[in-house]
Amino acid sequence: MxxxxxxxxxxxxxxxxxxxxxxxxxxxxxxxxxxxxxxxxxxxxxxxxxxxxxxxxxxxxxxxxxxxxxxxxxxxxxxxxxxxxxxxxxxxxxxxxxxxxxxxxxxxxxxxxxxxxxxxxxxxxxxxxxxxxxxxxxxxxxxxxxxxxxxxxxxxxxxxxxxxxxxxxxxxxxxxxxxxxxxxxxxxxxxxxxxxxxxxxxxxxxxxxxxxxxxxxxxxxxxxxxxxxxxTGVANVFAAHGLGGRRVEIEGAAFEVPQAVAEGVPVDVCIRAERCLLRRTDVNDDLPPNCFVADIASELAFGNAYTLHLQAVGPGPGVEVDVASRPYDVLGVATRRRWVVELPVNDLHVMPR
Amino acid sequence: MSTNSAAEHPRVVAVRRAWSLGWIFASPSLLFGAFVLVPLIALAIRGWQDGQVMERLLSPFVLHALRLSVVTSTLTLVLALVFGVPAAYLLARGRFRGRQLLTILVELPMVLPPTVAGVALLVAFGRRGAIGAALVEMGIEVSFTTTAVILAQLFVSAPFLVRSLQAGFEAIDPTYEQVSATLGVSELRTFLRVTLPLARPALLSGAVLCWTRALSELGATLIFAGNFEGRTQTMPLAIITAFESSAGLSGAIAISLVLLVVASILLVVARLAQRRSRGSS
The missing domain is CATH 3.40.50.300 (P-loop containing nucleotide triphosphate hydrolases)
Structure with a gap:
């Protein structure tokens, strides 16, 4: 050793x-x-x-x-x-x-x-x-x-x-x-x-x-x-605070996280760009949990993947999302600007501030 | 080499530019080249015309001087290596107070007029000098002996070796020595197997400088060792003696030719040796 x-x-x-x-x-x-x-x-x-x-x-x-x-x-x-x-x-x-x-x-x-x-x-x-x-x-x-x-x-x-x-x-x-x-x-x-x-x-x-x-x-x-x-290259790190239970607030929007955070306690919450999901806005009008509507602000093409910067429409943070080239084509990301972004509960990580 | 790489990368613009600068610089360069070459060629022609070159060269007077010059300058080189290699390494790698001062001190004999060096040596090692008197009591006489010739040459020429080698050591990436240490190899062995071989070009050019400087030493030798045939009369002193004798210029020319040839051969050998060592690394 x-x-x-x-x-x-x-x-x-x-x-x-x-x-x-x-x-x-x-x-x-x-x-x-x-x-x-x-x-x-x-x-x-x-x-x-x-x-x-x-x-x-x-x-x-x-x-x-x-x-x-x-x-x-x-x-x-x-x-x-x-x-x-x-x-x-x-x-x-x-x-x-x-x-x-x-x-x-x-x-x-x-x-x-x-x-x-x-x-x-x-x-x-x-x-x-x-x-x-x-x-x-x-x-x-x-x-x-x-x-x-x-x-x-x-x-x-x-x-x-x-x-x-x-x-x-x-x-x-x-x-x-x-x-x-x-x-x-x-x-x-x-x-x-x-x-x-x-x-x-x-x-x-x-x-x-x-x-x-x-x-x-x-x-x-x-x-x-x-x-x-x-x-370690985590693109999305948000300043957040606890809402009690396993819920935190980021930029005015509530998100469920894997662990409990006491109410009012400031924390940092992060998620890697490749773990964020994009959904079409027209799937349904009632937003599922941990989702918010956002517009694509900029886009970088790396050949095998795309890096998108999205800005929330209404409450919610700006996020960086990596999309592999196949889902990018299948979803038709190039054809529309407005998306629903999902930050899956188990991919969010809470850190003490 | 340079012509080869130019042929491989035919960049016309760069070549033309180099030439335009070449023309501007050519005239002073050519003039200077002529200034150096003409006397040397004149010396060779005059020696040829005199006809008695071989005769003079084989006279005991010249042979004694030649032998003494070769023996003393070679011993000087050996001594310079024995003392100069460790000194150069310490100056390059050592971390101690006064290193800068020592570096300057080593260069002092290079800028000092050799006659001053001779006077200084005489004051120290002469019969009544500080060290000389003590040596005389022990039955050792230094001044006006062959030993004095070697000491005078060492004093004047060793700094050339030390300075060249110090620069050579400083140019070596210390990482090589660190690698060697992590491989379990002692510092002395590292020095002998890595540092010294990597400094070989600097060692060679330093040694050649040192040897030729010793070979041409005149001022310090004349004052500290005197001008005694067979004992302290080296080639440069023999030239002066011949010049002042009845043989006059003709005598001086013959001996000068010998030194010219020896120096030229040394220069070529050193260049070849350096090129080879560069080729392998």
């Missing part, structure tokens, strides 16, 4: 981060400059925290109160850098074998071949980094980081330098590799889709603090606060 509880004064804010990774992938998710990479550097021993504790496997590698600070060389952590940073003067094989100092020549060759096979880079052995694509380089860097037996793997924005197709490729690769690498993985990313794909648990970081640390689905469907909701 990897256990982290570190503090460090930085220029813009004070880093104060707690999380742990068992035999799982933990994603540190946040905007650039939120302190995720610094946290990773602190775990690896490349940055010295002011205070706190870092545990790797069964060893305490940093403890400010007991004056323990194990150098990075002895922390037994594989570290994949954002810049890839393959040694430019060494071939693929030499890069992978770089860390294998204790082995004899034949054992080293065998280990290099194993890793090359695992990462499907057998044909690159004699090439220099300058002669490889970005994706190939990142595979070699991963092989290099895994060459020694490690107690954990740290990935710092591992795919950010690659173009979209390669990223998808390598993400899939990492998911496949997960079965062969039986160590905790801590991965830093600012990419929402990447975080969702790779993570068992997610720690959401902002300005050096962990806003929420929970199971992947928990973070995505039950964000702890307005901030987490916005960071």
């Amino acid at each position: 990897i256990g982290v509880d570190i503090q460090k004064r930085l220029h813009a804010f004070t880093l104060d981060v707690q999380f742990d990774a068992q035999h799982e992938t933990v994603v540190l998710f946040g905007r650039s400059g939120s302190g995720k990479s610094r946290t990773l550097a602190g775990v690896a021993g490349l940055m010295r925290p002011d205070s706190g504790r870092v545990v790797v496997g069964s060893r305490t590698v940093f403890d400010s109160t007991r004056r323990i600070d194990v150098p990075p060389q002895q922390r037994n952590l594989g570290y994949l850098f954002q810049q890839v940073a393959l040694f430019p003067h060494l071939t693929t094989e030499e890069n992978i074998a770089y860390a294998l100092t204790g082995l004899d020549a034949s054992a080293r060759r065998r280990r290099v071949r194993e890793l090359a096979e695992l990462l499907r880079i057998e044909e690159l052995g004699a090439r220099y980094p300058g002669e490889m694509s970005g994706g190939q380089q990142q595979r070699v860097a991963l092989a290099r980081a895994l060459a020694r037996p490690v107690d954990g793997l740290l990935l710092d924005e591992p795919f950010s330098a690659l173009d979209e197709a390669l990223r998808a490729d390598l993400r899939a690769e990492l998911v496949r590799l997960r079965q062969d690498i039986d160590v905790p993985i801590v991965c830093v990313t600012h990419d929402l889709r990447e975080a969702h794909l790779l993570a068992d648990r997610i720690a959401v970081l902002e300005a050096g603090r962990v806003l929420q640390f929970a199971e992947r689905t928990g973070v995505f469907h039950h964000p702890a606060s307005r901030q987490v909701a916005q960071l």
